[in-house]
Amino acid sequence: MNIQHVNAKLFFDSPFEIGGPRVVGVFHDWVREQVFDEVLIDVADYRHVPNGPSLMIIGLEADYVVDDSDGRMGLLYNRKAGIDGSNVDRFKQAIDSAANAALLLKETLGDKAPMFSQTEFQWTVNDRAIAPNTPETFAAFTSDLVASATAILGHSEFTLKHHDDPRRLFSVTVSTIKSFDFAEIA
Amino acid sequence: MKTSNSLWRDRLSGKLPEPLGEEIDNFESEIELRKQGKIEDKIFAETRLRRGAYGQRYDNGTRYDGEQTREIPYPPGKNTKGPGTVWDAPGMVRIKIPYGGLNPEQLEVLAELAEEYSDDIVHVTTRQDVQLHFVHIDDTPALMRRLAAVNITTREACGNSVRNVTGCPYAGVCKDQAFDVTPYAHALTQFLLGHPDVQNFGRKFKPTFSGCGQHACGLTAMHDAGYLAVTREVDGKTERGFKFYVGGGLGAVPHQAKVFDEFLPVEEMLPMIQAVARVFAKHGEKKNRNRARLKFLIKTWGMEKFKEEVLAERKKLTPDPRWTEYLDSVDTFEEKPSRPGGALPAMNGNERYNRWAKGNLREQRQDGYVTATVALPLGDLTANQTRALGDIVGKYTTGTIRATVEQNFVIRWVSKSDAAALFAELDAAGLAEPGAGTIVDIVSCPGTDTCKLGISSSRGLAAELRKRLIEKGAQLDQAIEDLHVKVSGCFNSCGQHHVSDIGFYGVNRIVQGYQVPHFQVVLGGEWENNGGSYGLPIVAIASKRIPDALDRISEFSLRERLANERFSAFMGRVGKAKARAVLDDLTKDAPSHDDDASFYSDWGDPREYSTGDIGKGECAGEVVTAYEFAMTSAERMVFDAQVSLDDGESQKAGEDGYAAMLKAAKALVQIEYDDVSEDSDEVVEEFKERFYDTKKFFDPYAGGKFANYLFTGHENAGRRFDVEAARHLLEESHLFIEAVHACYNRMRTAGLNHGASK
Ligand code: SF4
Numbered sequence: 001m002n003i004q005h006v007n008a009k010l011f012f013d014s015p016f017e018i019g020g021p022r023v024v025g026v027f028h029d030w031v032r033e034q035v036f037d038e039v040l041i042d043v044a045d046y047r048h049v050p051n052g053p054s055l056m057i058i059g060l061e062a063d064y065v066v067d068d069s070d071g072r073m074g075l076l077y078n079r080k081a082g083i084d085g086s087n088v089d090r091f092k093q094a095i096d097s098a099a100n101a102a103l104l105l106k107e108t109l110g111d112k113a114p115m116f117s118q119t120e121f122q123w124t125v126n127d128r129a130i131a132p133n134t135p136e137t138f139a140a141f142t143s144d145l146v147a148s149a150t151a152i153l154g155h156s157e158f159t160l161k162h163h164d165d166p167r168r169l170f171s172v173t174v175s176t177i178k179s180f181d182f183a184e185i186a
Numbered sequence: 187m188k189t190s191n192s193l194w195r196d197r198l199s200g201k202l203p204e205p206l207g208e209e210i211d212n213f214e215s216e217i218e219l220r221k222q223g224k225i226e227d228k229i230f231a232e233t234r235l236r237r238g239a240y241g242q243r244y245d246n247g248t249r250y251d252g253e254q255t256r257e258i259p260y261p262p263g264k265n266t267k268g269p270g271t272v273w274d275a276p277g278m279v280r281i282k283i284p285y286g287g288l289n290p291e292q293l294e295v296l297a298e299l300a301e302e303y304s305d306d307i308v309h310v311t312t313r314q315d316v317q318l319h320f321v322h323i324d325d326t327p328a329l330m331r332r333l334a335a336v337n338i339t340t341r342e343a344c345g346n347s348v349r350n351v352t353g354c355p356y357a358g359v360c361k362d363q364a365f366d367v368t369p370y371a372h373a374l375t376q377f378l379l380g381h382p383d384v385q386n387f388g389r390k391f392k393p394t395f396s397g398c399g400q401h402a403c404g405l406t407a408m409h410d411a412g413y414l415a416v417t418r419e420v421d422g423k424t425e426r427g428f429k430f431y432v433g434g435g436l437g438a439v440p441h442q443a444k445v446f447d448e449f450l451p452v453e454e455m456l457p458m459i460q461a462v463a464r465v466f467a468k469h470g471e472k473k474n475r476n477r478a479r480l481k482f483l484i485k486t487w488g489m490e491k492f493k494e495e496v497l498a499e500r501k502k503l504t505p506d507p508r509w510t511e512y513l514d515s516v517d518t519f520e521e522k523p524s525r526p527g528g529a530l531p532a533m534n535g536n537e538r539y540n541r542w543a544k545g546n547l548r549e550q551r552q553d554g555y556v557t558a559t560v561a562l563p564l565g566d567l568t569a570n571q572t573r574a575l576g577d578i579v580g581k582y583t584t585g586t587i588r589a590t591v592e593q594n595f596v597i598r599w600v601s602k603s604d605a606a607a608l609f610a611e612l613d614a615a616g617l618a619e620p621g622a623g624t625i626v627d628i629v630s631c632p633g634t635d636t637c638k639l640g641i642s643s644s645r646g647l648a649a650e651l652r653k654r655l656i657e658k659g660a661q662l663d664q665a666i667e668d669l670h671v672k673v674s675g676c677f678n679s680c681g682q683h684h685v686s687d688i689g690f691y692g693v694n695r696i697v698q699g700y701q702v703p704h705f706q707v708v709l710g711g712e713w714e715n716n717g718g719s720y721g722l723p724i725v726a727i728a729s730k731r732i733p734d735a736l737d738r739i740s741e742f743s744l745r746e747r748l749a750n751e752r753f754s755a756f757m758g759r760v761g762k763a764k765a766r767a768v769l770d771d772l773t774k775d776a777p778s779h780d781d782d783a784s785f786y787s788d789w790g791d792p793r794e795y796s797t798g799d800i801g802k803g804e805c806a807g808e809v810v811t812a813y814e815f816a817m818t819s820a821e822r823m824v825f826d827a828q829v830s831l832d833d834g835e836s837q838k839a840g841e842d843g844y845a846a847m848l849k850a851a852k853a854l855v856q857i858e859y860d861d862v863s864e865d866s867d868e869v870v871e872e873f874k875e876r877f878y879d880t881k882k883f884f885d886p887y888a889g890g891k892f893a894n895y896l897f898t899g900h901e902n903a904g905r906r907f908d909v910e911a912a913r914h915l916l917e918e919s920h921l922f923i924e925a926v927h928a929c930y931n932r933m934r935t936a937g938l939n940h941g942a943s944k
Contacts (some may be wrong), residue, residue, distance in 0.1 A: 004189045005302075022785075023388055025792040032251035037261055041276065044305055044635070045790050048649045050616035052568035053306045058320050060260065060274055063305065069570060080322070081191040126302055129190035129197070167294070167573060169301060174471070 231268030238340025362399030527554015528603025565593030633675025642692025646789030840907030
């Protein structure tokens with residue numbers, strides 16, 4: 001099965017205040033400077049909605065989101081355009097892009113930046129037709145997920161947790177005991 | 187953009203209710219034709235608008251970034267999806283929700299679509315629609331198919347068409363209603379959707395239904411067509427009808443609707459709107475969109491003449507069984523509870539529940555039940571919340587929920603004994619905001635966030651005001667809490683600021699050589715009585731000072747309003763000058779840019795402010811004539827016929843190719859004779875008489891040759907087509923359509939295309 005529209009979320013480990021103008025300003029700067037290798041269009045502000053996509057950069061190929069869904073804030077990379085290559089390439093691409101944005105956020109905000117979890121991240125496939133959230137889908141993609149996580153982390157000491165609510169998007173959390181370094185995976 | 191779009195087409199093929207499925211197939215073909223450059227962008231723009239695919243800010247490919255207007259680096263070389271509208275620029279999809287009525291299954295699909303095609307947010311509008319933003323045009327057919335699978339359409343949600351039919355969210359459960367307007371709103375929706383008499387308007391047309399005169403649920407005073415339920419006694423029998431209003435509307439120049447008929451019997455509801463539509467289509471302004479709403483026609487003619495014309499048109503209508511058929515099914519709309527009624531739990535130590543119950547629960551006319559309002563901040567909820575809401579509605583009711591014009595949801599048929607449990611579940615989903623319908627529950631249009639016409643950030647301001655009012659929370663005086671606040675990003679009034687106690691709309695002012703976002707303060711509009719009177723602008727104040735302005739107005743009202751005096755009455759009594767005086771100093775002494783640069787930006791948007799991003803709106807769309815639309819359809823039909831031929835379906839290809847010629851011929855006939863029917867004999871006869879016999883259709887070189895393709899096709903209708911015959915006919919069909927275009931252009935040049943009706 002050919003997977004597409006892979007999202008990656010890097011969780012924040014520390015509380016992060018998204019209320020003020022600071023992060024909004026950073027996101028507007030990123031759009032102005034077109035800091036990624038993708039077309040960035042605008043900033044959407046949903047900080048008034050609880051447990052949702054608080055603040056987003058809307059892009060053509062992907063969105064970058066400070067996302068508070070399910071009560072866990074993090075930086076989410078939401079891939080909208082299709083990508084050539086293998087499934088492993090696409091899982092890796094999503095993590096690369098999210099890590100790249102995380103590094104930039106840390107660099108821009110300095111000591112005001114959130115702490116990112118170095119032991120956990122999440123993949124989601126934002127397409128129910130391609131990846132219905134079933135045990136079969138998980139089974140079909142497990143080897144790709146393992147290969148991708150191994151390539152990203154540089155070892156295979158991790159666990160995969162499939163979030164199996166069939167109404168939600170197909171989603172897997174990768175947890176490791178050894179911490180990883182964003183600079184290396186970006 | 188989604189790689190799965192074709193999977194949805196295959197998966198839902200043959201499973202969608204008609205005509206929704208066929209219309210989406212047609213739209214997909216039109217997208218393909220536009221990509222091939224075979225449909226003009228102006229026509230494609232109106233086509234997509236009528237399918238609910240709307241433009242968004244920055245879709246012209248540029249954006250002011252706080253320093254300068256820069257190009258957004260979209261991939262070059264693609265078509266546009268409307269004049270000056272970049273193909274890849276994301277757009278909005280407006281989803282019609284007639285009278286706001288939804289069920290859990292539909293909420294589930296909306297949640298999925300928000301996640302997969304949009305930005306994870308479901309947005310409820312002030313006309314009970316749902317909007318999804320940042321959607322790629324290539325994804326719209328898949329999105330529409332998934333909606334159609336749960337019986338939702340985006341058709342005619344935008345453009346110069348009949349928009350969503352709105353109605354009381356309390357219809358059927360309200361203590362004050364004359365009767366339940368739901369079945370009538372449903373019948374009007376079905377009757378007008380795609381009706382040939384509503385395809386040639388110069389602008390949009392908005393109908394609404396209200397169950398009573400005193401509340402604001404339907405806002406009949408501000409709609410093109412407003413139906414207010416009334417009854418009368420005749421020979422001891424109760425008859426149902428409507429006090430029928432026409433010609434209302436907000437926008438830049440608000441007009442109160444006028445009474446067309448004090449009692450329009452329900453049997454006359456559909457024929458009369460058909461007659462109104464025909465008069466509007468025939469006589470409404472087409473060229474100047476600023477004067478093209480029905481209100482201007484009524485203003486120009488006066489109500490007496492308008493009524494005369496409509497009644498004359500009514501007499502001419504050919505009877506349609508649908509006018510009254512729906513009356514047999516009125517009773518089937520009656521909703522039932524899923525759980526036995528009960529009593530409300532006593533207020534307890536749970537202060538949050540108490541506040542929520544006080545503002546958000548409302549007694550139903552049926553003993554033992556309440557409605558519960560889910561107050562949405564700025565009309566937004568996440569996909570997860572939408573799913574959770576569906577679950578809650580499914581658990582406590584038979585799936586009865588409606589969107590409201592105040593951008594909220596109302597859950598109906600909640601047993602009083604379930605109120606506390608319902609609160610707890612809503613609360614867990616982040617959906618238990620208290621203060622529904624109070625000053626905290628601010629209504630806002632999209633403004634500069636996504637609207638191309640936005641001048642100031644209405645949502646930014648509304649979010650800021652809301653935050654401050656929530657902080658004040660319980661300290662707010664009841665007289666202040668009861669006020670309504672509504673915000674629009676510009677004078678077009680999509681936030682309905684005219685019918686609010688306190689309204690704001692975005693304007694721009696130059697201060698110390700810089701552009702500064704401002705809002706006009708509009709005071710004294712009336713939300714009650716179906717939006718019974720409109721407020722007036724008092725003064726423009728810088729955006730960053732509006733929270734202070736709101737405080738001042740609130741304090742002024744608290745000080746000087748009489749007990750039980752409505753805010754609108756208070757404003758009428760004290761006068762504009764006095765109200766303005768309390769705000770006067772907020773218009774002076776702006777900080778210099780060096781001292782406070784934030785004054786020169788808008789709420790929630792730290793970019794230095796500019797109006798450079800304002801674009802051309804699509805609220806009305808381009809005025810595309812019925813001729814242009816019909817010709818687009820004819821071309822699409824030939825295209826589809828070719829696809830059929832490629833798929834080996836020669837019989838279908840031949841029949842569709844002939845149908846395309848008929849469509850084109852009818853388009854031409856309609857320029858002279860509006861009422862031509864779909865009957866092929868009549869179309870061909872009228873075409874022959876008007877265009878062949880008069881030689882108007884004759885090509886300077888080929889004479890009447892191309893018309894003969896139509897005549898031969900018509901004579902041989904019903905024949906068998908093998909591959910060769912079908913191919914031959916498709917070639918003729920192409921040539922005939924080209925000849926129709928050429929004929930039309932010759933007539934335009936000669937100024938002949940305004941022929942009289944038969
Ligand atoms: S009021 Fe103006 S800014 Fe707001 S949605 Fe309407 S046109 Fe756009």
